[in-house]
Amino acid sequence: MMLRRTTESPDMPEHQAPGQGGRNLTLLLIILFVPAVVVLVAVTMVMGRAWMDGLAVRAVAVTAPQMVDTGPAVGVGPAPQTGRQADAPGSQQAATPTSPINTVTSPTAEVMRLATDFSPARPAWEGALAAGTADEGQQIVDVGGPGLVACSSCHGKAGIAPAGSPFPDLAGKQAEYIAKQLMDFRAGTRNHAIMTPIARAMKDSDVGAVAKYFGGLPLRPAPVRATGPARGEALDRIGDMALGLPACANCHGMGGAGIGPLLPSLAGEPAEYLIAQLHAFRAGSRSNDDGGVMRGFAKRLSETDIRALAEFYAATKSGQR
Numbered sequence: 001m002m003l004r005r006t007t008e009s010p011d012m013p014e015h016q017a018p019g020q021g022g023r024n025l026t027l028l029l030i031i032l033f034v035p036a037v038v039v040l041v042a043v044t045m046v047m048g049r050a051w052m053d054g055l056a057v058r059a060v061a062v063t064a065p066q067m068v069d070t071g072p073a074v075g076v077g078p079a080p081q082t083g084r085q086a087d088a089p090g091s092q093q094a095a096t097p098t099s100p101i102n103t104v105t106s107p108t109a110e111v112m113r114l115a116t117d118f119s120p121a122r123p124a125w126e127g128a129l130a131a132g133t134a135d136e137g138q139q140i141v142d143v144g145g146p147g148l149v150a151c152s153s154c155h156g157k158a159g160i161a162p163a164g165s166p167f168p169d170l171a172g173k174q175a176e177y178i179a180k181q182l183m184d185f186r187a188g189t190r191n192h193a194i195m196t197p198i199a200r201a202m203k204d205s206d207v208g209a210v211a212k213y214f215g216g217l218p219l220r221p222a223p224v225r226a227t228g229p230a231r232g233e234a235l236d237r238i239g240d241m242a243l244g245l246p247a248c249a250n251c252h253g254m255g256g257a258g259i260g261p262l263l264p265s266l267a268g269e270p271a272e273y274l275i276a277q278l279h280a281f282r283a284g285s286r287s288n289d290d291g292g293v294m295r296g297f298a299k300r301l302s303e304t305d306i307r308a309l310a311e312f313y314a315a316t317k318s319g320q321r
């Protein structure tokens with residue numbers, strides 16, 4: 001009733017705040033809104049906590065797989081310390097004695113990263129390539145090292161394999177590619193009865209040293225002339241649409257000359273070696289091709305095509321990368 005009087009008096013002075021009507025209105029507001037606000041606060045607190053819990057669970061789920069992120073060097077020795085890993089906050093955490101992660105004794109603990117570190121993981125070969133000198137590499141290649149047979153006994157003096165041998169030339173191959181192959185043999189993504197144990201006997205600094213030495217050597221001197229089978233040349237330059245094969249030259253350069261640090265040269269390699277690699281990709285015993293590109297192509301190549309390609313590259317001595 002008082003309330004109605006308040007609303008019914010349009011000419012009531014504005015400054016009549018402490019009056020009856022004002023107090024009644026305040027009372028009404030309190031009665032209406034206080035319970036609503038209390039309920040709202042209670043619901044927000046309960047739901048808010050559930051939401052926070054959800055966040056916490058998710059954060060753990062993100063961290064867990066990082067701990068088993070191994071890199072290629074698992075089980076064969078400590079992962080290489082690249083400059084970036086040494087600086088990363090994750091490596092400091094792994095070194096904290098109280099950290100539960102530290103109870104993991106495998107080398108995986110060293111590459112532990114924070115869930116908030118979204119930078120791409122660096123490959124193991126980068127760390128290996130940073131170690132060792134070309135002079136140390138020459139020593140290992142010419143005379144070997146502790147537990148290491150001289151590489152030259154198969155790959156030839158100065159990295160050029162004896163004519164007619166099944167061994168690949170290493171002279172002039174990109175240092176990055178050679179370091180990657182040796183780390184891949186160690187990790188098991190590339191397998192070979194002879195090379196796997198040799199690579200596993202090598203320290204990271206040995207890998208870096210031989211990669212630098214071979215990378216700096218001149219390629220096998222040879223005339224620039226392609227005389228291989230025509231089918232091999234066609235696959236190299238054009239590919240085969242019907243078989244879903246792009247031109248090999250797209251990635252390996254014209255005449256198998258190689259491109260950049262990680263796309264290897266094929267020119268001048270022994271045919272037997274190239275055939276063995278295509279078979280290994282096809283069988284999956286070599287699976288170190290990122291994205292599986294080479295495994296895919298090798299599955300689509302017939303035996304005749306493989307031989308034609310191998311003979312084409314073996315006869316193609318471009319003399320340049």
Ligand code: HEC
Pocket residue numbers: 140141148149150151152153154155166167168170173178181182191192194195198210264276277280
């Ligand atoms: C007993 C013979 C032998 C010795 C000694 C040897 N290798 Fe090899 N190496 C091979 C064979 C065979 C292959 C081909 C492996 C394959 O088919 O996958 C090979 C392949 C390689 C490759 C891969 C080349 C490519 O183009 O992908 C690298 C790198 C390599 N060897 C480095 C070395 C180093 C470094 C040493 C010395 C520490 C060494 N090898 C000693 C036989 C040998």
Ligand code: HEC
Pocket residue numbers: 168180181235236245246247248249250251252262263264265266274277278288289290293294297309
């Ligand atoms: C999309 C890019 C791409 C194309 C196209 C391609 N390759 Fe490769 N190939 C690669 C990469 C990358 C590697 C090296 C993988 C590694 O890191 O070991 C490789 C490696 C190889 C090797 C091993 C070389 C060695 O020294 O051990 C052979 C042999 C080879 N390729 C043959 C071919 C042939 C033949 C074709 C055409 C039918 C072809 N590739 C097309 C990307 C390609």
